[in-house]
Amino acid sequence: MHLIFAASNHQQRNFKTQMAHARLLPRQYLILGLVAVSAPLGDTCLSRGMTMPGLPAITLAHPATLVAAVFTPWIAVGIALLIGFFASYLTALSWADLTFVLPATAFGNVIVALLSRFWLNEQISLERWAGILLITLGVGFVAHGPSLTERPAPAAGAEAAVEGEQAR
Numbered sequence: 001m002h003l004i005f006a007a008s009n010h011q012q013r014n015f016k017t018q019m020a021h022a023r024l025l026p027r028q029y030l031i032l033g034l035v036a037v038s039a040p041l042g043d044t045c046l047s048r049g050m051t052m053p054g055l056p057a058i059t060l061a062h063p064a065t066l067v068a069a070v071f072t073p074w075i076a077v078g079i080a081l082l083i084g085f086f087a088s089y090l091t092a093l094s095w096a097d098l099t100f101v102l103p104a105t106a107f108g109n110v111i112v113a114l115l116s117r118f119w120l121n122e123q124i125s126l127e128r129w130a131g132i133l134l135i136t137l138g139v140g141f142v143a144h145g146p147s148l149t150e151r152p153a154p155a156a157g158a159e160a161a162v163e164g165e166q167a168r
Helices: 002-021 026-050 063-070 073-093 098-106 108-118 126-143 156-167
Strands: none
Touching: 026 073, 026 098, 026 108, 063 073, 073 098, 098 108, 098 126, 108 126
């Protein structure tokens, strides 16, 4: 059992080392796209649902209203999209550094602003648009870096010692 774990752990390190040197695969771009799009869509659906006429005010003092809100269509869709975001986010973190994946979520600020302005009809100030532009430029800088930080490989003797400890 310990040898299987050690072998799969070794394979995972090799995969991550290969990812530091390789370009992203199309499916990995798809995952990053889902990370970038599903959270803003989910948040916008939640906002749309919470502003629907006839929905009572939600307070922690009245948990029944919160439970009832969860079953309204827009809020249910928003929750489903946020679950999809979390699944794709975890998937991306399995093959890339947090410092690479998190900026993909930052691009969601642009999507939220566009959805808020044109779907929810919210007014967005010039200062907010400028902030969104700065965030987008920052995401561009991070996106050109490696998806995974290279770490030095452990010495062969150190790896054998770890496997020996796990066998006990």
